[in-house]
Structure formats: C-alpha cells, structure tokens
Amino acid sequence: MDEDQASEETTFVVDEITTVIKETVESTIGNSSYQHSKVNQWTSSIVESSLNQLTKLGKPFKYIVTCIILQKNGAGLHTASSCFWDNSTDGSCTVRWENKTIYCIVSVFGLAI
C-alpha cells in the first residue's frame, strides 16, 4: 500500500497531466478563431498556465512545456521529439487540440529531480 502511494508520487502520470493541459487549452482559446495579433499571447498564456497547474501538483519534477499553434490552412506540419533521460522516472505527454480554424499541440516533458 505504502509502496504504491510512494511510486504514484514520483512517476510521471500521463492521464492526470493530459487532463490538466486540455483544460488549460480549452479555457485559453476554446472559442476563438485564429487571429494573427493574438496568437503570441495565446501561446505564452497556455505554456504559463500549464506550468502553473503542473507545479501545483507538487511532485518532485522539473517540467518543460511546449506549445504550437497552427492556422488551418492546408499546410503540412510534422513534429518529432527525442529524449535522453531516465526511463523509469521521466516521461512526456502530448495533447492535440483543434477547432474550426486552429490546431494546437502542447507537449509536456517531466524530468524527475
């Protein structure tokens, strides 16, 4: 019992983080259409809020949050990540979100301290 709780606290829990990120993106750009003048604010806002929520979880991790916002215009976009870390304790998760005019991709990397 104790051991399970201890590992809960120190491993990267993908589901929990996915939920946190989805809520953050929804609340920042949920109802908006792509607007060139606002995109800068949106990306900054999303990464900062996500990071705030993640640190509130109080786990012993360093976090890196990346956000990409892309206008729906037919352009092709591919992203890839490669990580050199400790497989047993570190992890990442990526959340893809879209509405009629915007694609938003948020990646979170958690590295155990």
Added chain:
Amino acid sequence: MEEYHSGDECIEGIIGGVDYSQNKVNQWTASIVEHTLTQLVKQGKPFKYIVNCAVMQKSGAGLHTANSCYWDTTTDGSCTVRWENRTMYCVVSVFAVAIAL
C-alpha cells in the same frame, strides 16, 4: 553554443537541398532529432536532453510556438535553431537538464 552548431549541422545535412515532401517528412523529423541527440550525448556532459523538431510547409499559414520551463536556472538551459529553405521551415529546440551527481 555547441548545441546550436550541432542542431544547425544536423538540419543542413538531412534536409539541406530538398523540397517539402509529405511522404518524407516523417523520416526527416525523426532523423533530425536522433542525429542531434547523438551529437549532444557524444559531448559526454552530465545532462538529460530533450530535442524537439517541427517541420512546416511554406504555404502562408501562421505558426507560433512557445516554451516554458520549470527547472534550476543556474544549471539547466535550452536553445532553439530556426532554419528555412524555399519550401519549408524547420525549428529545432534543445533542452538540457543537469543531472545531480
């Protein structure tokens, strides 16, 4: 600075002279991140690394990216390399997090 050169050379070596091609992009992004990571690890420093690469077709669409990091600012750091040719943009970000020895 060394990270910047690793990233730049890797990109140039893999997609330097080619045009955007939908069926090859997957290979390119994977190749770029793997090569960059290999070069960084060869430097033998006590860091964990995360390498992120985005390749986008030049077609007039708007793209914005942002990063935010919660770490030890005295030991950890990141750098981003932007590269382009006639038909595509490529953005590679490297994050290095110190390992406590």
